[in-house]
Amino acid sequence: MSAATGSRSGERVAICPGSFDPLTVGHVDLVRRASQLFDRVVVSILVNDQKTPLLPQAERVELARAVFAELTRVEVETFDGLLVEYASRRGAVAIVRGLRNATDVEYELPMTLMNRHLRPSLETVLLPIAIELGHVSSRLVKEVWRLGGDLRGLVPPLVEARLRDRRLQRT
Ligand code: PNS
Numbered sequence: 001m002s003a004a005t006g007s008r009s010g011e012r013v014a015i016c017p018g019s020f021d022p023l024t025v026g027h028v029d030l031v032r033r034a035s036q037l038f039d040r041v042v043v044s045i046l047v048n049d050q051k052t053p054l055l056p057q058a059e060r061v062e063l064a065r066a067v068f069a070e071l072t073r074v075e076v077e078t079f080d081g082l083l084v085e086y087a088s089r090r091g092a093v094a095i096v097r098g099l100r101n102a103t104d105v106e107y108e109l110p111m112t113l114m115n116r117h118l119r120p121s122l123e124t125v126l127l128p129i130a131i132e133l134g135h136v137s138s139r140l141v142k143e144v145w146r147l148g149g150d151l152r153g154l155v156p157p158l159v160e161a162r163l164r165d166r167r168l169q170r171t
Pocket of ligand 1: 019
């Protein structure tokens with residue numbers, strides 16, 4: 001294991017953790033940006049969250065794998081428990097999270113500082129996402145979906161199709 005890189009292979013690994021329920025175009029922008037900064041980016045989908053998800057974990061994993069299939073530096077897996085412990089097991093040097101606005105800073109900063117308290121050697125990189133995606137969040141996408149709105153441009157086409165099918169099943 002290399003102390004400088006944190007990874008056995010010498011790769012600089014970053015974790016992009018989240019619920020990804022559903023994966024949005026904002027997530028895609030963030031993961032693309034992260035993949036330009038690190039050798040390997042692990043999109044890490046939280047399991048056992050207390051919230052009832054819109055999409056089951058297996059579908060979130062399947063969709064993320066399909067969406068990121070062409071990004072060779074990106075892989076997708078699930079995690080549970082403490083993020084810093086999982087990140088250490090993965091040999092990660094950083095956690096990457098996206099920022100859209102001041103509300104995100106308020107949400108992210110305490111988590112960043114807590115993670116630093118728990119594991120000082122693990123950095124968190126807060127990356128501003130594309131300015132035109134400032135309105136895109138999984139929470140609002142779910143609301144638009146629930147109320148029958150058009151999700152094109154908010155989520156990748158594969159996710160849009162899956163959510164459309166799911167809405168048809170409900171009607
Ligand atoms: O997409 P989300 O729901 O905003 O992602 C939140 C996530 C997964 C980053 C956060 O809930 C998390 O890190 N969970 C792991 C539990 C943990 O380590 N908590 C203590 C440090 S804040």
